[in-house]
Amino acid sequence: MIVAPDGSQVIFVESDAMDDFHYVDGQLHCEQVNLDELAQRVGTPAYVYSKRTLLGHYDRLAAAFAPLDPLICYSIKSCGNVHICRLLAERGAGMDVVSGGELYRARQAGAGMNHVVYAGVGKTDEEVRAALEAGIGWFNIESEAEFENTAAIARGMGVKTAAALRVNPDVADPRTHAKTTTGKKETKFGVDIERARRFFSKYGADPHVRLNAIHLHIGSPIYSPQPYAEAIERALDLIKRLRGDGFEVTALDIGGGFAADYETGQSPLAEQYAEQIVPLLRPFHEAGGRVILEPGRTIAANAGVLLTRVQYIKSGGSRKFVIVDSGMNHLIRVAMYDSFHFIWPTNVAPAHEPPARRDDLDLVGLEACDVVGPICETGDCFAKQRKLPPVARGDLLCVYSAGAYGMVMASNYNAMPRPPEVMVDGDRTYLIRQRETLEQMVEAERTCEPV
Numbered sequence: 001m002i003v004a005p006d007g008s009q010v011i012f013v014e015s016d017a018m019d020d021f022h023y024v025d026g027q028l029h030c031e032q033v034n035l036d037e038l039a040q041r042v043g044t045p046a047y048v049y050s051k052r053t054l055l056g057h058y059d060r061l062a063a064a065f066a067p068l069d070p071l072i073c074y075s076i077k078s079c080g081n082v083h084i085c086r087l088l089a090e091r092g093a094g095m096d097v098v099s100g101g102e103l104y105r106a107r108q109a110g111a112g113m114n115h116v117v118y119a120g121v122g123k124t125d126e127e128v129r130a131a132l133e134a135g136i137g138w139f140n141i142e143s144e145a146e147f148e149n150t151a152a153i154a155r156g157m158g159v160k161t162a163a164a165l166r167v168n169p170d171v172a173d174p175r176t177h178a179k180t181t182t183g184k185k186e187t188k189f190g191v192d193i194e195r196a197r198r199f200f201s202k203y204g205a206d207p208h209v210r211l212n213a214i215h216l217h218i219g220s221p222i223y224s225p226q227p228y229a230e231a232i233e234r235a236l237d238l239i240k241r242l243r244g245d246g247f248e249v250t251a252l253d254i255g256g257g258f259a260a261d262y263e264t265g266q267s268p269l270a271e272q273y274a275e276q277i278v279p280l281l282r283p284f285h286e287a288g289g290r291v292i293l294e295p296g297r298t299i300a301a302n303a304g305v306l307l308t309r310v311q312y313i314k315s316g317g318s319r320k321f322v323i324v325d326s327g328m329n330h331l332i333r334v335a336m337y338d339s340f341h342f343i344w345p346t347n348v349a350p351a352h353e354p355p356a357r358r359d360d361l362d363l364v365g366l367e368a369c370d371v372v373g374p375i376c377e378t379g380d381c382f383a384k385q386r387k388l389p390p391v392a393r394g395d396l397l398c399v400y401s402a403g404a405y406g407m408v409m410a411s412n413y414n415a416m417p418r419p420p421e422v423m424v425d426g427d428r429t430y431l432i433r434q435r436e437t438l439e440q441m442v443e444a445e446r447t448c449e450p451v
């Protein structure tokens with residue numbers, strides 16, 4: 001059991017560290033809610049989140065890093081529903097945003113603007129102005145050109161702000177997908193760490209944008225504390241040098257990227273990351289430095305699932321295809337990053353309750369299937385040759401660990417409306433986003449005016 005930062009006890013033991021989706025007599029429940037019954041009410045496909053899991057992961061991280069009293073800025077890009085952001089803001093989270101739209105979401109969620117950090121390589125003038133007006137905590141500056149533009153806008157508006165320089169520590173986790181590794185020199189993010197001192201000597205005295213922090217984000221997911229340790233050591237060394245050069249550096253933002261359990265036991269626990277990271281940052285913190293974290297996935301991924309219904313079963317050559325009513329339009333991770341998502345029917349014989357969520361389950365009576373979506377793309381495939389219990393038309397399947405980078409990346413490709421989002425809280429359920437309608441999909445096109 002761990003204790004939440006507000007002192008309330010959270011029952012969150014090793015065995016249920018993953019999430020609150022579990023079978024009762026062969027029937028999948030989220031917390032106390034029967035998911036087949038929920039799907040009857042809200043239809044499919046649908047994203048379903050567990051409030052207890054969401055807050056449990058946040059609390060777990062907050063407790064593990066408590067010795068550093070960090071500012072935990074929830075990364076809105078991972079799962080941006082305003083209700084989810086509000087729950088986390090009420091729990092004490094700041095917000096990590098990467099666009100004017102995410103800043104707007106943070107505001108709608110009631111987040112404290114001075115606890116907002118704003119990264120992104122392509123901030124527009126309009127977005128910079130909105131963030132300056134909002135009075136955000138830090139701009140995470142990604143280039144010289146961006147610094148100059150931000151400073152010019154702040155000067156023009158007669159306002160001051162604080163900024164962190166995003167550096168590339170040239171560290172990567174070999175298990176991180178090439179499309180989501182960001183800490184190497186060759187990425188478009190931040191500036192090479194060797195350039196940081198020059199950057200500070202050029203811009204460190206700007207009166208409108210106080211350059212007083214260092215930011216890094218090495219990628220996502222990072223399955224080991226080790227790359228963080230390497231990156232943090234490089235950042236602390238840089239801070240020492242910058243201070244030696246006479247600059248004040250009061251905050252270090254170590255980014256996000258903590259992993260989530262797509263398969264049972266796959267990711268380190270928050271405590272295991274903290275075990276290596278906290279001792280490294282303790283002297284910085286004890287000398288008055290502010291530590292900032294930007295977790296998204298590790299909070300949201302296991303808190304959400306995608307429910308989808310089997311439309312048809314068909315065969316092709318030696319393969320059996322299970323065709324469902326959701327696909328890469330609603331959850332693009334498999335097509336984009338070759339990600340693994342555990343998939344299982346929501347209603348099974350007791351012998352088919354999954355003992356763990358893994359690719360290699362070996363229960364009697366399973367059959368290898370390709371689980372595919374309705375989109376006209378060969379890549380629209382959730383799982384290839386995955387062993388599943390028997391499934392038939394009309395069955396409900398659960399795609400697990402879909403809370404992060406799921407709904408936020410959903411599209412209308414093939415002109416299919418985006419699914420609703422439902423929050424489960426104990427035995428209650430709340431529709432936190434309506435299912436999109438066909439009319440809403442074409443509404444913005446009801447114009448043909450000369451421009």
Ligand SMILES: Cc1ncc(COP(=O)(O)O)c(C=O)c1O
Nearest residue numbers: 075217220256257294295296297
């Ligand atoms: C700058 C920055 N911070 C934080 C995150 C959040 O990463 P994660 O959701 O893996 O924690 C990202 C993700 O891409 C990012 O680019």
